[in-house]
Amino acid sequence: MRLVACDTAALGLGMTPGMALADARARVPDLAVFDHDPQADRQLLEWLADGCERYTPSCALDPPQGLILDISGCAHIFGGTEAALARDLKMRLRRHGFTARIALGATPDSARAKARFGVRTLNALPVQALDCDAKVHGALQRAGLKTVGDLAARPRAAFAARFGKDYGRTLARLLEEEDPRITPRRAAPVIQVALNFAEPVARTQDVLAAITHLAQQSAIQLQERGEGGRRFEICLFRSDGHVARLAVDTGTPTRDAALLDRLFGERIDTLSDPLDPGFGYDMIHMTIPRSEHLVHVQAGLESRVDVKAEKAALIDRLSVRLGPERIRHFHVGNSHIPERATFERPAQAGPPSGCWTTAQVQEPQMRPFRLFDPPQPVEVTALLPDGPPRQFRWRRHVHLVHSVEGPERIAAEWWRRPAGHEPGKGGLTRDYYRVEDSEGRRFWLFRHGLYGEGGDPRWYLHGLFA
């Protein structure tokens, strides 16, 4: 077993990462050792990255122990200079007991190398800062090239011929000649607005007031773009580094601050674990990751109720409170199998679609009011094996059949089965019967399988008529 990481005290005692545990114990017998937990390290890094989103929306992990923040255009919020931002970050990290080395660079590679090797200028970086094979480092050092400055002064082509074409690219990135951009943890939002507080806020009303303000700010930006947001996210940065996130989705694009206010109020009310403001939030972000085209509609002079808008608002409101999958519309399914002939989809996903089959005026309904899915097994007595049912037992109650219509034969969808085109493998045919019992209740029964299709056909109750 080997040491993976050491704290400052251990480093002072001569321990280094990579040292065998037996050697370390031999030197310091009462060494405190813990199992390496990469998962927990990763989680901690994620947590730190969450907190760093107060500075910039694009933040990338550099495992095992690095974070790369793209702070282009973000410095003005923190006193104007990038150095001030770095100082603020360092101070916050120190408060949590982290030792951080922060370096600024024009490309992610240069910033990372500067932070890792603790060097201020690029030219002073050792060749190990190059992100390539250890063999390359060895070869360069043997050639007497110790620093990146040495490499920068020499023509690249010869080196590329010797060390491969990756060498040139790596060096260019390190020397800030090529900017590869980072891959942020979250996609950059279309719009982001932020609110800083000199004094942390803790009351829910204050948070809601801040959200209203942010919604108005974002509405201005959305209006300039001619767009409306479909998803709104709020990040609440607690002064102790914790970050809480809230999000609401809307069914139609919107930039109505009052509506957002209501939705977020609803969201906060229905959180399964309530917001814990702790010592208060010192920063609140609103980001709009999804937006769509929204034209401005002029309100009519007459005060007519806009049913469409009201419908969208109701769907959004209920979806936020109960969960989007609980508010649904009916859609027509592309199948003749009864349970697949219609399906339900969250109402926020889109308006209902499809063309429904209505009954002939002279005919009663052929499809039930309610459907059991899965169908409920029943015991049926019939005069002939493949005849209509005479009586059946459902939920411990015997129903005598008074009148019956059927069978309506519905074949299985053999084309959905792997070997469905072969005889006997296409699935069982169903014979449906519309049945009224002696008390006047109407049922939809079916026999699953014909005699001769294999096995003993079973009966099921599939639905109830009005």
Place this chain on the structure above:
Amino acid sequence: MNIKAILSAPASNRMWQQYQSEKPQRLLPVGAPLVDQRLQGGIAQDGLHEFFGADQSDGTAAAAFAMLMALRLPETEAHILWVSGDKERQASGRLYAAGLAQMGADPARLLLVQAADMRDALRAAADGIRSKAAGAVILEAQGHARLIDLTSTRRLVLAAREAGVLALLVRGDAVPMPSAATTRWQVRSAPSLPLPGNVPGFATFDINLLRHRGGIAPFTARVTWDHGDRIFHDAPLSGGLSAGSAGGKTDPELRRQSA
């Protein structure tokens, strides 16, 4: 009905008295002449109406009757909101859109709300009534529901009255408890008039008015739904609709129905 309990309740007392004193303005006719005559025109279009299943297995009939009453409303763009809980969906199956379409409904108008429990369901129903998005709100509560009491139903009544929305409460497999509903009905599936070939006919219900806040005396009637015109008829059907069945077989059938 304990009217004292209502009047002594502190919340929105004045509104309640106001409600008591006013006559319902808009009436929704059931369609069947005999029933509408007894109801003096129909049921209040801005009231709360309760439908109880007569029997354990009449929950479907009560639900279907409530849905059909919602379909009696003139067709608009507004939703018909169907609110139920997880328990209801599990016990009585799901609404089947293909069947609804054949009953004369436009499934695209329906908005399904499946709440986790009765508290959420009541709140969703109240929201639906207050928003101008729904023309009718149907709340389904299976079995004993502690939360559906005088207070909660009165809240629904007041909301429905203010918004002018038809609110319908479906109680399958439940015992009538005190409530503030405008009318209370007991619904039972009734034998339909068979079509030629002894085929089950159109949806038929035995409805029983249990109480009416306007003081109309309880009565019983049998109605059949006509999905073509979306109207109830007095059963047995008169006119051309079931003319085909007026053969020799009808006599025993009529006897069975009147029994």
